[in-house]
Amino acid sequence: MVSHLTMVYRQGQFKRPGGWLPDNPRVHIKWTRELLAELEERRQSRGALRADDRAWPVQDFDRVVKSSARFRMLAAAMLIEVPNKEPYASDPVGTSTIRDYEELLDAFDLIVKAKAPQWSMSEFNSNMIGFPFNAILDRPMATPSGYAFFLEPQINEKLKLILNAWRDNVLSTEKSLHVISTASNGWLNEKSLKIIEDETNVDGRHLKFTELFDCDPIRDPAHWGFTSWDDFFVRRFKDIDTIRPVHFPTDTKWIANSCESLPFARQTEVKEYDSFWLKGQPYSVAEMLNCEPRYTSRFVGGTVYQAFLSAMSYHRWHSPVKGDIVHATVIDGTYFSEPMITDFNSTEDSQGYICHVATRAVFIIDTKDPVIGLVGAVYVGMADVSTCEILEKFRGSLPVAVEKGEEIGMFHHGGSTHSLLFEKKVRLAWVSEASPETATRNIPIRSALAYAYAAV
Template identity: 55%
Template sequence: MATLIPLPHRRRHFHRVGSWLPDNPKVLIAWVKNLVETVDSRNQRRDLPAWPEPVKELDTLIESTTELRMLASAMFDEVPDKDPYREDPVGNKQIRHYKHMLDLFSVIMTEIAPKWSQTEYGVGLIGFPFNAILDWPMATQSGYAFFLHPEVNKKLKAILNSWGKDVLQTDKSKYVITASKDGWLSEEALVHIEMDTNVEGQKPLTFDQLFKCDPIGDPIHWGYNSWDAFFVREFKDIDRLRPVAYKDDPKWVVSSCESKPFALQTNVKEYDTFWLKGQSYSVAEMLNHHPDASNFIGGTVFQAFLSATSYHRWNSPVEGDVVYANVVDGTYFSEPTISGFTNPEGPDPAAPDKAQGYITHVATRAIFFINAKDPIGLICVIYVGMADVSTCEIASRFSQQQLPHPVAKGEELGMFHHGGSTCCLLFRNGLKLAWVTAASPGTSKKNIPVRSELAYAYA
């Protein structure tokens, strides 16, 4: 049996998480600088395409009210005119105003897919190209207000959906799924994916042994016809590679995602100050004020995050009946003041990396309620989109019209498109849980494998 740790011994830790933007800021700076120079040069030659309709609609919205035009302008002006922001290409000196931002949006959403990046500064991933150009503006006081605005987020959703439909889910994005040095099938990229996926103590496997692909029939793209097809790739044999732990024991909860623990909090409140340092969980707001949220007041929240090189499908942590499943629209580039310029330590250089707790309350998210057998009872699972990565797809058999619907422990519930983000499990008040050692935030640099043992209920 796995080693268990009683819940009261937990401490909460925070991490720079996910690797959606590179650890070395110079890699990101070089990418943004090149994008800005390219767009500016094309603009001077009158070689930029007309703004796509979703960008035009965002521009119209901004200019429709004094408030939004003021916020959109001020969030670039409020980036401090000092090092490192003065010379940083993601600051206001390079991206000069919101019209310039919209030029960049237009090029990204019609031409660019997230790519593996190898430069003279090292290796990294530009998985959040929109986030990359907004890093400093979204950390300002005006940026907080602008990116929380519901109408702004409706327009951003249209932009991101268009990007997915017209680029990421089409062969226009195949150029990043190759063995070139900036390709996802390069030796360097595959090594990172294999390291992220292989389980400690087991024989290491290569990418083509781990995932469904076709390197023989399609030696260039390995059978992936788009960026999205690559990112929602399936295990070659999930039952062999990720067997369901304690499949027939209702006391055991398994990992819902291939992910690393971020936080574990007990006695969560109905309402709490999730936007402040510590990012306490506020159950009613996490669950979009669902009537069944009351079951989890005083209960437990476990949160884990998905890395850019991880598997991005969701699996049920328990056996039971799905009684509710819905996607809640939310924000895309909102971060709390604690990770912005008001922080004495300066802004999060890869926001919202350090705001994983915060985004569970405001970002786009898929919410499931599952009635499990005793002793677990009602459990809630939340799959949260982050920044550019905010498309949550619920499997059709769990659409609200099909519910209630039985679900097996470890059965696929849905997936993130264009990448992934973070996942929360909420347990009812009064349920006692013992957690495997790996569930403690900061214990291991490795993922907890999806469908592996996570916690044991003994109440």
């Protein structure tokens, strides 16, 4: 049982739900070795990188690590310990490529300054390294020392600065435009677009990328009107009211799907506090909502629905209900933390866990409908997905009215997972597609998700 960004081991095969890292370990190993070769080439041409030559957030991270014997010990140990999970447990050498703390800092520096995720369909038929930081931390984050290191608030504070610098220096700038192209390593090549189209056309239509999303391949054949990697990943539907209409827009008891996502879990009678870090990952409402006393009690005993976004998904959030947004905030949390669970033959992954500890945006919506009451919406970022943006309209003085299906925010650099919370009194009849046990495709955003009715 590991994070959805790391591996889930299923019947002798590895699967990474979400598609941000390749299923085949050999692709991951090859990418990391190529990164190390690039670092070595940089050393050969420029000499050893001095500490003060590294990007300032990397220097800041290093300063904090070296300010504490505990941090320094954990940072060193996590790079040489072998994770108690496959494929690492049976191959302790082959996948151990970054084993030195200074080398890790140099890898951080290289990514922050220049690396934009490239599309690739390798000889192993596995697509990409969409999360380069997660790729180099995949092994250390699953070690005993890594479990401790990546829960530390000071460490996460500095990781946030590193990830934000990467976003501001590369992902949101022209430096990343070379990967938004029709070249073989570009996100607009035929194979990449086919995967996006297949994942988006979940309603039986066969629309092309240019029909689905805002883009301009005629005026800008090089980049189709996109200005950066981030601009491509927060792309808008060309005509959302046609492509993703709001189902039952005037019926307040119909809940709309809030993210283009695949169902992951539904739990009822959730507790205020529960052992979310253990097998089964029960939801712990107080910690999901950052112990917000005004609202936690309203959802204790209620229902939590969770679904996750893939690398190719639409990454904006839309309100599941009509009402007033009475609370909207971003909670800073972890970026590379996964639960310390040793049952790695489990078919589960740890998306429930990250709802309680990872960086996330939390909304509370008052539907003003006595049958539904309050609805909570939690949008969770993790690893390289470091920015949860609440739209400006909902960042000021609250309450603010919101329509069902109205856009309320977005993930930058992709997406992770989201949860909806319902009060104890609410009874819900779910559409058949919302069953985590049988779901195989994304549920379209703004489509019908569940119908709320009063208990008899």
